[in-house]
Amino acid sequence: MRVLCVAEKPSISKSISQILSGGQFTTHATRSQYIKNYEFDYPQTNSFYTVTCVSGHLTGCDFPETHRKWNSCDAFELFDAPVEISVAGDKKSIEENLLNQARRADMLMIWTDCDREGEHIGLEIVRVCKRAKRNIVVKRARFSAIIAQQIHHAAQRPVELDRAQADAVEARITLDLKVGAAFTRMQTQILQNHFVQLADTRSVVSYGPCQFPTLGFVVQKWNLVKSFVSEPFWYIFLSLTRNTSSTRGEDTVFTWKRGHLFAEDAAVSLYDFVLSDPLARVIKVTKKGTKKWKPLPLTTVELQKAGSRLLRLAPKKVLDISEKLYQQGFLSYPRTETDQFDPQFDFHTLLQKQTIDPAWGVFATSLTDGGFSAPRKGKNNDKAHPPIHPTAHAANLVGDEKKVYDFITRRFLACCSKDAEGWQTTVDVECGEEFFYATGLLVLERNYLEVYPYDKWVGHEIPDFEEGEEFQPSVCELREGKTSKPSLLTEADLVTLMDKNGIGTDATIAQHIQTIIDRDYVIEKMEGNTKYLIPSKLGIGLIEGYDKIGLNKSLSKPQLRRETERSMVQVCERTKSKADMLEETIVQYKEMFIIARREFEKVVSMEETEKVGAGEVVVVMMAVMAVTEEGAAEGTLRGVEVEAPRHHGAEVVAHVEEVAEVLLWSPTPMTISTLHRHQLHVVERTKQRQVPIYAKLDLLIQPEKLPSPLQVDSQVCRI
DNA sequence: GCAAGGTC
Numbered sequence: 001m002r003v004l005c006v007a008e009k010p011s012i013s014k015s016i017s018q019i020l021s022g023g024q025f026t027t028h029a030t031r032s033q034y035i036k037n038y039e040f041d042y043p044q045t046n047s048f049y050t051v052t053c054v055s056g057h058l059t060g061c062d063f064p065e066t067h068r069k070w071n072s073c074d075a076f077e078l079f080d081a082p083v084e085i086s087v088a089g090d091k092k093s094i095e096e097n098l099l100n101q102a103r104r105a106d107m108l109m110i111w112t113d114c115d116r117e118g119e120h121i122g123l124e125i126v127r128v129c130k131r132a133k134r135n136i137v138v139k140r141a142r143f144s145a146i147i148a149q150q151i152h153h154a155a156q157r158p159v160e161l162d163r164a165q166a167d168a169v170e171a172r173i174t175l176d177l178k179v180g181a182a183f184t185r186m187q188t189q190i191l192q193n194h195f196v197q198l199a200d201t202r203s204v205v206s207y208g209p210c211q212f213p214t215l216g217f218v219v220q221k222w223n224l225v226k227s228f229v230s231e232p233f234w235y236i237f238l239s240l241t242r243n244t245s246s247t248r249g250e251d252t253v254f255t256w257k258r259g260h261l262f263a264e265d266a267a268v269s270l271y272d273f274v275l276s277d278p279l280a281r282v283i284k285v286t287k288k289g290t291k292k293w294k295p296l297p298l299t300t301v302e303l304q305k306a307g308s309r310l311l312r313l314a315p316k317k318v319l320d321i322s323e324k325l326y327q328q329g330f331l332s333y334p335r336t337e338t339d340q341f342d343p344q345f346d347f348h349t350l351l352q353k354q355t356i357d358p359a360w361g362v363f364a365t366s367l368t369d370g371g372f373s374a375p376r377k378g379k380n381n382d383k384a385h386p387p388i389h390p391t392a393h394a395a396n397l398v399g400d401e402k403k404v405y406d407f408i409t410r411r412f413l414a415c416c417s418k419d420a421e422g423w424q425t426t427v428d429v430e431c432g433e434e435f436f437y438a439t440g441l442l443v444l445e446r447n448y449l450e451v452y453p454y455d456k457w458v459g460h461e462i463p464d465f466e467e468g469e470e471f472q473p474s475v476c477e478l479r480e481g482k483t484s485k486p487s488l489l490t491e492a493d494l495v496t497l498m499d500k501n502g503i504g505t506d507a508t509i510a511q512h513i514q515t516i517i518d519r520d521y522v523i524e525k526m527e528g529n530t531k532y533l534i535p536s537k538l539g540i541g542l543i544e545g546y547d548k549i550g551l552n553k554s555l556s557k558p559q560l561r562r563e564t565e566r567s568m569v570q571v572c573e574r575t576k577s578k579a580d581m582l583e584e585t586i587v588q589y590k591e592m593f594i595i596a597r598r599e600f601e602k603v604v605s606m607e608e609t610e611k612v613g614a615g616e617v618v619v620v621m622m623a624v625m626a627v628t629e630e631g632a633a634e635g636t637l638r639g640v641e642v643e644a645p646r647h648h649g650a651e652v653v654a655h656v657e658e659v660a661e662v663l664l665w666s667p668t669p670m671t672i673s674t675l676h677r678h679q680l681h682v683v684e685r686t687k688q689r690q691v692p693i694y695a696k697l698d699l700l701i702q703p704e705k706l707p708s709p710l711q712v713d714s715q716v717c718r719i
Numbered sequence: 720g721c722a723a724g725g726t727c
Contacts, residue, residue: 009726034727056726070720117725173723180722208722508724
């Protein structure tokens with residue numbers, strides 16, 4: 001019997017060929033650059049095997065010609081528009097290979113990853129192959145790790161494809177397209193009508209069920225920081241200066257068990273009690289062994305967080321580098337949710353490969369010589385890939401690639417070694433009926449910390465105390481502190497939030513962050529060595545706009561995506577049909593769309609009308625700029641660098657020559673847009689271009705690019 | 720000119 005096996009990606013087709021053939025296979029090139037066909041006999045099932053693969057999803061979906069153009073229909077119609085499935089141009093050679101191979105085969109065995117997407121990719125493969133051979137027998141190989149015993153078992157005991165899982169994915173694909181396209185077109189068109197700067201067709205104001213909750217997290221944290229008001233608090237500070245074995249006159253600070261109090265009078269009266277007691281009593285001294293746990297096996301999400309926090313590389317960058325190292329054979333597959341190693345995992349061989357490294361070779365040797373300790377087990381297993389680990393020793397890497405490889409290898413070595421061990425002393429003290437404590441730590445065995453410098457565990461000594469002993473505190477004061485501002489959102493924080501809330505997957509989280517940056521919704525800001533994410537005016541405007549609309553389920557919060565996820569699980573469990581899921585969800589989004597469109601118009605115009613009332617005279621500061629060649633307007637205004645965005649489609653570079661104050665009297669309530677058009681009218685009659693300085697007019701256009709003194713100068717003032 | 724999910 002001829003069996004055609006199709007895996008999800010090249011790496012898997014190669015591994016299963018090696019395992020099933022015992023290394024005895026022939027390789028054949030295909031018209032696709034990355035894809036090869038492997039052929040061999042598999043006597044265990046009396047078959048001749050051809051193993052090939054696809055490269056992720058084989059087909060894509062889009063609207064037909066009648067709905068594809070932006071002006072071909074009202075955005076609302078997209079919800080009921082048909083959707084076409086087709087093989088994308090760059091996948092034609094893969095399709096062709098499948099057709100050729102299926103024609104010669106009796107059985108098609110699907111070897112895609114054992115997850116929902118894999119089940120759907122399997123269905124895509126089946127659809128193509130059946131076109132070449134209608135009655136081909138279809139089976140599915142099920143495996144949870146690329147380990148010889150499991151792969152043989154999968155080949156010999158294949159199961160059926162799970163249509164329900166494929167259905168769930170198909171529903172999600174359709175929904176994401178319809179919702180994304182409808183809302184994107186609606187948002188973009190409304191904003192373009194109100195803000196001339198957005199008339200540029202390149203600036204799409206996209207909506208997506210993952211990118212908006214992602215943006216929502218950034219805006220939420222920004223608001224928290226912005227609205228923060230520092231609060232004073234009070235606490236009792238108690239310390240004793242006493243010699244320890246290695247230091248002289250070291251201060252031991254005792255922490256107040258109550259932490260701190262926000263009520264000053266309460267703190268004062270408690271402090272009075274303490275003051276009335278001249279001596280502090282040691283009521284308990286506890287000494288016990290303590291551990292600092294070694295890290296968990298590495299998943300993609302953890303790698304991206306660490307990359308951002310410790311290596312200062314953007315999540316997308318970390319993933320790109322890992323992908324490259326994986327293709328060079330240095331790393332295992334870098335997209336995994338699994339944080340537990342299979343019990344049969346061959347640690348010894350992999351550790352052996354690291355023993356030659358100048359930096360950690362000695363440590364790796366100590367692990368192979370009996371120091372090995374089984375890695376901790378996390379709670380996640382995607383049943384397709386092991387945790388990320390080095391598969392070969394890499395000697396000649398430099399720069400960011402070296403940083404990433406070093407981190408992954410040290411992490412793997414740390415996972416295979418022992419927890420760090422220490423000795424902790426806690427001294428509990430009572431004084432004036434208030435309780436205090438101090439702790440000391442002695443690090444005994446650094447163990448995994450030796451090879452994992454990314455974790456810190458520093459011991460601090462504490463003098464000897466005995467239970468019942470009394471002492472007079474060196475300092476006993478009521479001190480005042482204040483709550484400190486929360487920090488802005490870092491990339492690592494955002495990855496954590498997305499992961500926790502189920503926004504995106506290990507492979508897409510980084511992309512969604514990149515998208516909201518590319519769309520100018522979010523700006524990256526370096527502060528010292530840390531990169532923070534702050535929302536642009538446009539980003540804030542969009543999120544607050546949707547929040548003001550007051551839908552009972554916000555389009556900017558993770559809840560809707562969670563519901564989509566829940567529906568998919570129901571479809572997988574066969575408690576809901578794909579048709580029902582589509583119907584229910586589309587009805588829900590249609591309602592939201594209608595409200596959102598109506599209110600969006602309102603919100604956008606509100607943003608504008610608050611500016612100039614009827615009969616008011618306004619002074620607008622104008623920068624008079626000499627028009628030169630293409631580009632954006634830039635120049636100096638009152639000693640400040642000025643940069644203005646592209647103007648009305650026509651790109652100009654202008655040099656600021658002088659500042660004019662223009663008086664305008666407004667017979668009717670006037671929006672800033674009207675004001676803007678009025679000025680453009682003046683502009684067109686001169687050879688010079690007068691540019692209103694971007695005050696409120698351009699609230700939605702990255703005013704961050706303008707220096708702040710300018711914004712102050714250019715307030716639209718009422719007389 | 721729209722999405723998110725695979726993957727190269």
